[in-house]
Amino acid sequence: xxxxxxxxxxxxxxxxxxxxxxxxxxxxxxxxxxxxxxxxxxxxxxxxxxxxxxxxxxxxxxxxxxxxxxxxxxxxxxxxxxxxxxxxxxxxxxxxxxxxxxxxxxxxxxxxxxxxxxxxxxxxxxxxxxxxxxxxxx
Numbered sequence: 455x456x457x458x459x460x461x462x463x464x465x466x467x468x469x470x471x472x473x474x475x476x477x478x479x480x481x482x483x484x485x486x487x488x489x490x491x492x493x494x495x496x497x498x499x500x501x502x503x504x505x506x507x508x509x510x511x512x513x514x515x516x517x518x519x520x521x522x523x524x525x526x527x528x529x530x531x532x533x534x535x536x537x538x539x540x541x542x543x544x545x546x547x548x549x550x551x552x553x554x555x556x557x558x559x560x561x562x563x564x565x566x567x568x569x570x571x572x573x574x575x576x577x578x579x580x581x582x583x584x585x586x587x588x589x590x591x592x
Contacts, residue, residue: 502556508570510550516543521567523551532564541567 509525519534521542532555534542545551545567554566 502558504554504556504565507553507555508551511545511547514542514545514547516545521564523553530562532562534564534567536565538564538567545569
């Protein structure tokens, strides 16, 4: 009877050891959650930031989808994509535009090109109105 008890205890220990051993070996092969976060942040590329530029179109090739825009301080050349390419087809040189763009592989890629109205330096004067007043009677 003591041999049966000993055999039961030994088999229970072996069984429990194999269960816990299998669990610890799988946890060793899988990296911890802290390591996963570090790895994904290193492998993810940062999303390019959208920048804006305002100026006047000095060169335009609607078929190729390229345009050059100049303002008071600088001049930039853009490649258009998607909807921006469609809107460039309706513009001409000399138009004032606002461009939303990102930089990809050293090139400025416009995602949006919009025509803007140029503000006048002097406000327009209103035409005088002719008000005819009726004489008041008492």
